Amino acid sequence: MELYKTSIPKLDEFLDGGMRPKTITIFWATPGIENTPFAYQLMMERLDNGDSCIYVTQSKKSTSVEKEIEHYGWNAIQYRKMGTLKFIDAYSGLINADSTDEYYVSDARNPAAITEVLERALGDIKDKNRIVIFDSISTLIDHCGEESIKELLKWKEIFEEYDATGIFLFIEWPYDKRILDQIKLMADAIIHLKAIEEKVILREYFTISKVAWNGKKAGLGIPFKISVPGGVKVYIPKLLVTGPYNAGKSSFVHSASTGAVSVDRLGTTIALDHGHVDYAGFSVDLFGTPGQERFDPILGLLGGEALGVIVVIDSTDPDSFARAKDMMERSKSVGLPCVVAANKANLEGSLSPDDIRKRMRLPGDIPIIPLSADSVPPKEKGKEPAILNEDDIHNVFDVLFRTLI
Ligand SMILES: Nc1nc2c(ncn2[C@@H]2O[C@H](COP(=O)(O)OP(=O)(O)OP(=O)(O)O)[C@@H](O)[C@H]2O)c(=O)[nH]1
Numbered sequence: 001m002e003l004y005k006t007s008i009p010k011l012d013e014f015l016d017g018g019m020r021p022k023t024i025t026i027f028w029a030t031p032g033i034e035n036t037p038f039a040y041q042l043m044m045e046r047l048d049n050g051d052s053c054i055y056v057t058q059s060k061k062s063t064s065v066e067k068e069i070e071h072y073g074w075n076a077i078q079y080r081k082m083g084t085l086k087f088i089d090a091y092s093g094l095i096n097a098d099s100t101d102e103y104y105v106s107d108a109r110n111p112a113a114i115t116e117v118l119e120r121a122l123g124d125i126k127d128k129n130r131i132v133i134f135d136s137i138s139t140l141i142d143h144c145g146e147e148s149i150k151e152l153l154k155w156k157e158i159f160e161e162y163d164a165t166g167i168f169l170f171i172e173w174p175y176d177k178r179i180l181d182q183i184k185l186m187a188d189a190i191i192h193l194k195a196i197e198e199k200v201i202l203r204e205y206f207t208i209s210k211v212a213w214n215g216k217k218a219g220l221g222i223p224f225k226i227s228v229p230g231g232v233k234v235y236i237p238k239l240l241v242t243g244p245y246n247a248g249k250s251s252f253v254h255s256a257s258t259g260a261v262s263v264d265r266l267g268t269t270i271a272l273d274h275g276h277v278d279y280a281g282f283s284v285d286l287f288g289t290p291g292q293e294r295f296d297p298i299l300g301l302l303g304g305e306a307l308g309v310i311v312v313i314d315s316t317d318p319d320s321f322a323r324a325k326d327m328m329e330r331s332k333s334v335g336l337p338c339v340v341a342a343n344k345a346n347l348e349g350s351l352s353p354d355d356i357r358k359r360m361r362l363p364g365d366i367p368i369i370p371l372s373a374d375s376v377p378p379k380e381k382g383k384e385p386a387i388l389n390e391d392d393i394h395n396v397f398d399v400l401f402r403t404l405i
């Protein structure tokens with residue numbers, strides 16, 4: 001059977017490889033949280049892979065959809081020109097506007113009329129995998145009435161017939177429970193987009209409540225952020241980088257990040273390093289601590305609310321290993337997902353990860369990843385961050401991201 005990867009980080013794992021043909025997946029959002037970027041991102045992934053997409057819009061003009069997609073750094077227009085992306089305009093009819101779209105539903109308040117055009121569009125696509133995006137169930141209910149969702153059950157039969165995959169967007173306004181139950185029932189998979197709220201939205205996350213083809217239920221919440229450009233990213237607001245004096249923490253933060261800033265004096269960190277990392281679908285803020293003992297009183301503060309820890313050590317300096325463990329305690333990072341980055345691994349006298357594990361008495365579930373510098377500033381420049389090897393840094397992130405969520 002075909003699997004349709006979404007390219008939404010982490011989601012494909014939940015879906016056991018991706019969406020399936022003849023199914024309906026719903027992105028079910030709490031009001032205030034955008035679900036369209038999820039649809040755009042997976043649609044672009046499918047188009048890039050040579051599949052065809054039909055985007056049924058009842059919320060905005062197709063040109064607005066294209067502009068929004070462009071905003072994220074993707075080019076949908078090329079696929080419209082190639083003919084693999086087709087819009088069904090079920091919006092202009094609602095506001096009595098003209099449409100230049102190939103598929104236009106003038107009677108957009110009549111759900112059966114949308115179905116008719118959808119079947120025609122599906123029939124026009126030959127020999128391609130077909131993805132149908134519907135934007136959105138909520139606008140359908142709002143414009144065409146509650147009964148209109150019954151029409152979507154017909155779509156399910158049509159998807160069966162054409163081997164198509166449906167992606168429906170839904171915003172959970174205060175609808176009747178009866179309606180919500182019907183929508184849940186029609187879905188093969190549901191991805192909820194929610195937020196941790198106090199007075200304002202603090203953090204957005206997605207979680208699944210149903211995947212018919214693998215029986216998965218409520219997974220972990222995956223925190224996400226929509227970046228423009230870039231799209232949907234798993235968002236880690238705080239990753240702590242700690243470790244003994246001179247181990248290479250600032251070097252790590254600077255080498256890993258775009259536009260890192262440090263508060264330091266004569267090369268030693270006196271407050272913190274801060275940097276931002278975009279890698280492997282993750283968007284991460286890195287916070288580096290100072291290493292000198294005189295800053296120990298602020299370590300707990302810097303470590304608070306971190307979601308994971310990178311402990312940078314100097315693998316040529318076993319005398320500092322006890323200090324590294326002490327700093328993990330002080331920064332309150334024991335128990336969090338943790339990776340030991342064994343820096344200066346290419347220097348003479350550096351210890352192997354096995355040796356380090358024995359000497360530090362680290363439990364087997366804490367990975368130790370060797371790191372080396374590609375270039376080190378000349379001695380006469382004093383203590384300045386080195387440029388660490390990119391592959392090494394990526395190894396650290398790959399391992400940590402796997403344990404994070
Ligand atoms: N040869 C070599 N030098 C390194 C490496 N990583 C860092 N350095 C050097 O080691 C020194 C310390 O690096 P930093 O990144 O400032 O270390 P730090 O842990 O932030 O230090 P503090 O903030 O003072 O605790 C600098 O002079 C770096 O250039 C490495 O992998 N190899």
Ligand SMILES: [Mg+2]
Nearest residue numbers: 249250268269
């Ligand atoms: Mg430093």
